[in-house]
Amino acid sequence: MMKIRRYLRGSGRVLAFVFVASVIWLLFDMAALRLSINDANSQLLKERLLKERDLVRQQSRVTQLVRRGFKHPVQRQEQLINTDQRNQRQGQLINTDQRNQRQGSLINADQGTGDHVLRNHSDGAALSKSKGITSQQHAPAKKKAVNLYVNITKATQVPQDHTIKASLKKELIKTMPIKLNSLNNTESKAKEEIKDGKKVSQLQAVDARPVKTITQGINKGEKIKTEVKPAKTNPPSILIVQKESLKSKIKAGDDSLDNFTAVRKSGVHKVLSMDATVSPRNANAVGQFGQPGILASSEDAEVRRRWDEGHFNVYLSDQIPVDRAVPDTRPETCAQSLVHDNLPSTSVIFCFVDEVWSTLLRSVHSVLNRSPPHLLKEIILVDDFSTKDYLKEQLDRYMAQFPKVRIVRLKERQGLIRARLAGAAVAKGEVLTFLDSHVECNVGWLEPLLERVYMDRKKVPCPVIEVISDKDMSYMLVDNFQRGVFKWPLVFGWSALPDEYIKKNNMTISDPIRCPVMAGGLFSIDKKYFFELGAYDPGLDVWGGENMEISFKIWMCGGEIEIIPCSRVGHIFRGQNPYKFPKDRQKTVERNLARVAEVWLDEYKDLFYGHGYHHLLDKKVINIGNLTEQMELRKRLKCKSFKWYLDNVYPDMEAPLVKAEGLVFSRGLRKCLALQKGSLSFEVCDLSKQSQHFNYTWMRHIRQQELCVAPQNKGFTLLPCDNSKPELRWLYKSSKTTLAEHLVAEFISHHMCLEAEPQGESLRLRPCEPGNTFQKWEFTQYHAQ
Secondary structure, three states: OHHHHHHOOOHHHHHHHHHHHHHHHHHHHHHHHHHHHHHHHHHHHHHHHHHHHHHHHHHHHHHHHHHOOOEOOOEEOOOHHHHHHHHHHHHHHHHHHHHOHHHHHHHHHOOOHHHHHHHHHHOHHHHOOEOOEOOEEEEEOOOOOEOOOOOOOOOOOOOEEEEEOOOOOOOOOOOEEEOOOOOOOOOOOEEEEEEOOEEEEEEOOOOOOOOEEEEEEOOOOOEEEEEEEEOOOOOOOOEEEOHHHHHHHEOOOOOOOHHHHOOOOOOEEEOEOOOOOOOOOOOOOOOHHHOOOOOOHHHHHHHHHHHHHOOOOHHHHOOOOOOOOOOEOOOHHHHHOEEEOOOOOEEEEEEEOOOOHHHHHHHHHHHHHHOOOOOEEEEEEEEOOOOOHHHOHHHHHHHOOOOOEEEEEEOOOOEHHHHHHHHHHHOOOOEEEEEOOOEEEOOOOHHHHHHHHHHOOOEEEEEEEEEEOOOOOOEEOEOOOEEEEEEOOOEEEEEEOOHHHHHHOOOOOOOOEEOOOOOOOOEEEEHHHHHHOOOOOOOOOEOOOHHHHHHHHHHHOOOEEEEEEEEEEEEEOOOOOOOOOOOOHHHHHHHHHHHHHHHHOHHHHHHHHHOOOHHHHOOOOOOOOOOHHHHHHHHHOOOOOHHHHHHHOOOOOOOOOEEEEEEEEEOOOOOEEEEEOOEEEEEOOOOOOHHHEEEEEOOOOEEEOOEEEEEEOOEEEEEEOOOOOHHHOEEOOOOOOOOOOEOEEOOOOOOEEEEEOOOOOOEEEEEOOOOOHHHEEEEEEEOOO
């Protein structure tokens, strides 16, 4: 202590004070420097967060705009590097957040920003689509809908709309191989592996069955020989399915692919909107995303040269990828629809003859790529004796890579109807799904169809049939609330649901639509129910009328036909059939329709014949075949009447049994025609007298009960009515000519008309005179012109 006091005396005390003050000053200086560094770091981090927040908000606004229009199942590659760099910076900020409490307080202080960032980070898989296809999504602007009833081939130009969706993951999810199931009954089982810290789901496949030959009877006394060629037993090919694409399209609330590969739990799940691809899609390919294909003017000659191969733009079709993406045109609520886990499996049946190579492949790929594998039992290609070389060995080689695809070849031309029967005969799925061979199935197309069959095995669901332009191959949306109907004489068409019906039933845009008549080319039906109904009438030839026959049969025999808005399939509507009919096309269709009319229309068949098919009543002109089995089938199924069908299924259809009825008034005599004691006379008009009531029928008869007025020489006679006898027919109101009010004897030459004698008050035949009032007749009530 004495030594210390000695040092602190005098100048030593001053030195000590200076030393202590220096140390304290140094400590303060270091503390200030550290605070300034922290402030600078905090400011820098804050600026970065603000920039990221603005970017996320901007992207969110653009995303909301896109959701109002079409959605695409895949995304494009542009700005991949920029997006990845942003993701890295975002990852760095989140990591910094974990280390820096002050930054954490900054995020919490900025209400909504932190939640938005973290929410996007966790949902990164839902914002990207596929390998090599980044956060930038192509969605076309809203398209003008196409009214199929007005014009089914009109092309529309669809502009592209570029939408940026930020992916907050640092690395792109790698591609995942998926092996498709084979044709046997083995169910797909999911197997998960851990690779590089990530889950990878894989479907296992087994070899296809060996080739075998079958013989299936179609007509009584006829057999169709078919050869079934499944895929060869070489190792199955692998479809490369982008994991990001599946996660984004399978909107089932689960980041894993378990919902896609196999249904693990009982209950329900959201529709699996999957989309697979053989390789990373080329976003710039011709026709990609359902956009119209544009060709140079120098290629017009080639387009015209190849048009007749399919009666659409075959040259352009061959340049479009066989697995191109199409816009998701479903109503918004469809992606959230729930379906049962244990839906039945289906066999998809394509029937074709000389189909264009590229459209056939695109049809098959769309089913393989957009159908849940555990529901797709098989794809059956029924070749109706094609003549094109590429549809033989070349097709076999191509389809051999897909274990679920097999080919049934008919040994002689049978036509669409019997080809479908041949495909249904060998199908293994619980549900039959018939598709045309020039279609493209949209995302989520299959499960909504199978759900309706699952709910009621007698429901026959049809997808909304959208338009693929025959000219530029663009994929176009159609009007909502459209249903299939028919006009006389059994001509199929499209018609909008009446507004009052929509309001009365509180229908939403995604509700099933009762459909009086299906288009015929695209529908699903329970396999057992299909054969319980007698399948198609095997007496129908080639094509035509089969959609009417099966539609009437379904409705009248206890079933229902529905159009499912959540199931969408694009279809190329062609101006005419590109293939040849074994017999005359018109006669074939007329014969088929006559069979349908005789079996199912009851007394309303007169409306069919009366709309231009009178000649079909002459058995010498056409033989429609034996109808005994079909009549017995209808009795066995205890089917309802056609009047019930009109009253309950298609009540807005106009179907009067007669064209005109009531009193027959003579303009010249001012009296009415009457039937008294087997002869005709004139009386003072009296509505209360049944003897004065006549019908003018669709068979062109002037009829009272069972008797018809028949022209004969220069007079007339009364004969029992017979629809097949042309000599009983009178033309009336058949045109807007000066003879519209005249009753013209149809099968007597020189235009002879029914005339009332001015003095004798009797009837006679006289040459037609437009101004002769004694030849003009008027009925009390008219139902049709």
